[in-house]
Amino acid sequence: MQRILNALLQFRNPILYFFLLGLSIAFSFNQSPFHQYTIEKYGFYFSTKIYEIKDGLSHYFNLKKVNQQLLEENKQLKSRELASPLIPLYPEALEKPKRFPFKVKKANVLKNSFNNKRNFLTLDMGSKQGIQPEMGVISKNGIVGVVHSVTPNYSNVISLLHQDLKINVRTNKSPAFGSLVWSGKNPTEFLIEDVVSNANISVGDTIVTGGMSSYFPLGIPVGKITKLEKIQGSGYYSIEASLLNDLSQVYYVYILENIDFQELQSLKKKLPQ
Amino acid sequence: MKSFPLVSVVSFVVLVLAQVMVFNHLHVFKTINPIIYLLFFVFYRFESNQTLLIALSFLLGFSIDLLSQSGGAHTIATLTIGFIRPFIIRYAFGNTMETPQSYFSDNRILNKLIYLVLLVLLHQLLYFTIVFYSIDALYHIVKNTLLTSIISLILMGITISFYPTKK
Numbered sequence: 001m002q003r004i005l006n007a008l009l010q011f012r013n014p015i016l017y018f019f020l021l022g023l024s025i026a027f028s029f030n031q032s033p034f035h036q037y038t039i040e041k042y043g044f045y046f047s048t049k050i051y052e053i054k055d056g057l058s059h060y061f062n063l064k065k066v067n068q069q070l071l072e073e074n075k076q077l078k079s080r081e082l083a084s085p086l087i088p089l090y091p092e093a094l095e096k097p098k099r100f101p102f103k104v105k106k107a108n109v110l111k112n113s114f115n116n117k118r119n120f121l122t123l124d125m126g127s128k129q130g131i132q133p134e135m136g137v138i139s140k141n142g143i144v145g146v147v148h149s150v151t152p153n154y155s156n157v158i159s160l161l162h163q164d165l166k167i168n169v170r171t172n173k174s175p176a177f178g179s180l181v182w183s184g185k186n187p188t189e190f191l192i193e194d195v196v197s198n199a200n201i202s203v204g205d206t207i208v209t210g211g212m213s214s215y216f217p218l219g220i221p222v223g224k225i226t227k228l229e230k231i232q233g234s235g236y237y238s239i240e241a242s243l244l245n246d247l248s249q250v251y252y253v254y255i256l257e258n259i260d261f262q263e264l265q266s267l268k269k270k271l272p273q
Numbered sequence: 274m275k276s277f278p279l280v281s282v283v284s285f286v287v288l289v290l291a292q293v294m295v296f297n298h299l300h301v302f303k304t305i306n307p308i309i310y311l312l313f314f315v316f317y318r319f320e321s322n323q324t325l326l327i328a329l330s331f332l333l334g335f336s337i338d339l340l341s342q343s344g345g346a347h348t349i350a351t352l353t354i355g356f357i358r359p360f361i362i363r364y365a366f367g368n369t370m371e372t373p374q375s376y377f378s379d380n381r382i383l384n385k386l387i388y389l390v391l392l393v394l395l396h397q398l399l400y401f402t403i404v405f406y407s408i409d410a411l412y413h414i415v416k417n418t419l420l421t422s423i424i425s426l427i428l429m430g431i432t433i434s435f436y437p438t439k440k
Contacts, residue, residue, distance in 0.1 A: 013323050017356040020331040024352060028338075028345020028403070035344065038406055 071106050071252060074140070078254050079104035082217055102217050103257040105129065110154070114187045114248045119159040121145060123253065126153040136215035136256040142222050142245035143167065144253050146215050161187055161247055168210040169222055174200045177210045178239070180222065187247050190223060192239040197230050199237070207241055214264045216256065284316040285333060293340040301424050305417075308400075308425040310337060311392055312432060314354060318375040319362055330355025350399040354392060361391045377436055389429060393422045 008015065029035040059066075083100035107129075111122040125131050127150045135147040137157050145157045146165065158165050166179040169192060176199030178192045192207065205225045211218025227240035258264070288310040296309045313333055317326060334351030338344065354361075365388035366373060366381075373379035376388070397418040405414050 013327060013356065016324055016327045017352065020327065020352050021349060024331065024334070024345045024348035028349065035406060 075104050075106040075254060078138075078140075082220070082256075100217065101258055101260040103259060105131070105255040105257060106252060107131075107155075107255055108252050109250055112159075112248070112250060114159070114161050117163050117184055119161040119247075120148065121157040121159050121250070121253075123155045123157060123255070124153070125255065126150050126155050128152045130257065131155045131255060132257070132261070134215065134261070135258065136213075137253050138216070138220055138256060139245055139250050139253045142243065143209060143216060143220055144245070144247065144250055147255065157253075159247060160190075160243070166193075167216070167222070168212045169207050170210040171201050171205040171225070172208050172219075173205055176201065177212065178237075180207070180241070183240075188223075188243045190241045190243055192225075192241055193236075195237040195239060197235050197237050201225065201228065201237070201239075203228050214258050214261055281313075281317055281321075281329070284313055285329065288313050289333065289336045289340065292337055296428075297341050302420070305421050305424050307421065307428050308393065308397065309428055309432065310351075311354070311396055311425070312429055314358055314392055315376045315389070315429075315433065320374050323359060326358065327352065327355050344404070346400050346403040349403055350396050353399055354396045357395070358392075361388060361395070365391060376433075389426060390422075393425050393429070394418065397422045397425070 079102070082102060082104070105125065107123040107125040109121055110124050111120075113119045113121075121137075121144065123131070123137075131147060131150050133147050133149055137144040137147060143160060145159045145162070147155050148158045149156045160167070160180075161182050163182055163184055166181050168177060169180045170177040176195055178195035181191050181193055183189045183191050195201070203225050207222045207225065209216040209218060209220045209222060221244055223241045223243040223245075225239055226242050229238045231238050292308070292310040296307050299307060301307060310333060313330075317329070331348060331352045333355075334348035337347040337351070341347075366379065366384050376385065379385060398414070401414045401417045401421075
């Protein structure tokens with residue numbers, strides 16, 4: 001205690017000075033709105049700097065959560081976009097908006113292969129989450145594949161990079177349809193088969209899903225035509241296309257659940273074999 | 274501790290009144306308000322109590338602020354000058370045994386002049402920095418500081434010359 005008092009007495013001049021200085025600053029800055037404003041400005045500047053640092057740190061640690069939220073939001077937006085009657089690809093002649101029989105679910109890709117001739121993806125959603133075989137799978141840029149088999153928590157998806165998978169497609173201009181098949185070389189190089197040679201298509205046209213399967217609705221962009229050739233004497237085009245979606249870079253997908261799937265299946269069964 | 278010199282009290286009161294009633298109404302070149310109350314730091318003996326000086330300089334600035342209804346600029350500037358006066362004395366008169374007991378007990382004119390100039394310049398610089406309080410007004414701060422300092426120094430010199438220099 002004695003030492004504290006001694007120290008206080010020894011430094012009484014600076015202490016007194018700073019005390020009085022603080023007093024006069026408070027006094028003057030209370031009187032003048034200009035000084036008050038300036039002080040507040042500096043205070044604001046420093047506090048925002050500190051909050052910025054804190055914010056940056058907490059944002060970094062929240063990234064995973066934010067990602068999840070964004071995916072959730074994207075899922076909803078995607079389902080709205082797909083259901084939107086504004087997509088011009090729906091036949092305008094039908095006038096009234098078409099019923100959109102698809103529900104959207106989201107999933108993360110656990111495993112993805114693109115080196116084989118027959119590639120599969122594994123998703124972290126299964127029958128418990130309502131995934132069933134033969135559901136279409138799309139990503140943010142286009143289609144990914146079709147669900148092949150499911151376990152309670154996981155599902156296996158036939159990738160577009162699978163030589164036996166054929167997807168019904170058309171171009172955004174012409175209603176002529178064909179089948180999209182992987183050429184088996186490059187993850188973005190595809191062939192389109194069975195397009196009749198009188199169809200009005202040209203290089204650069206956007207390829208969209210044709211909507212004739214139960215997997216995908218009409219009008220999801222898939223790729224672009226890069227090469228067009230008429231095969232002599234066959235009446236068909238030979239078309240090469242590049243995919244919009246890089247299937248080696250797919251980390252999360254949306255699964256399209258067709259509500260009318262059972263109905264369509266039962267209708268198929270009634271067809272004369 | 275030596276008895277509190279009467280001259281300090283008298284000079285304090287007289288200087289505050291002179292500053293507020295006379296010199297604050299003296300607008301040299303329309304804008305310059307000469308400062309006279311800094312003479313207090315001349316009359317206050319050099320070897321007197323420093324703690325008391327800090328308190329008194331605060332009171333001095335505060336009185337000027339109160340009576341001339343300015344902000345706290347006089348208070349802050351005067352208080353700071355009171356605090357750093359020992360350093361100014363040491364710089365002006367040397368850090369040896371030669372340090373005089375008071376301003377008037379010394380007869381080296383150059384040292385006295387340095388002391389006065391430092392006192393006034395620092396005070397004015399602080400004062401105008403606080404008044405403008407913006408880096409954009411740097412030109413105004415410097416201009417006002419120099420002009421007011423010169424006018425104040427002339428007036429203070431005239432005032433001091435009325436006092437006899439003691440040997």
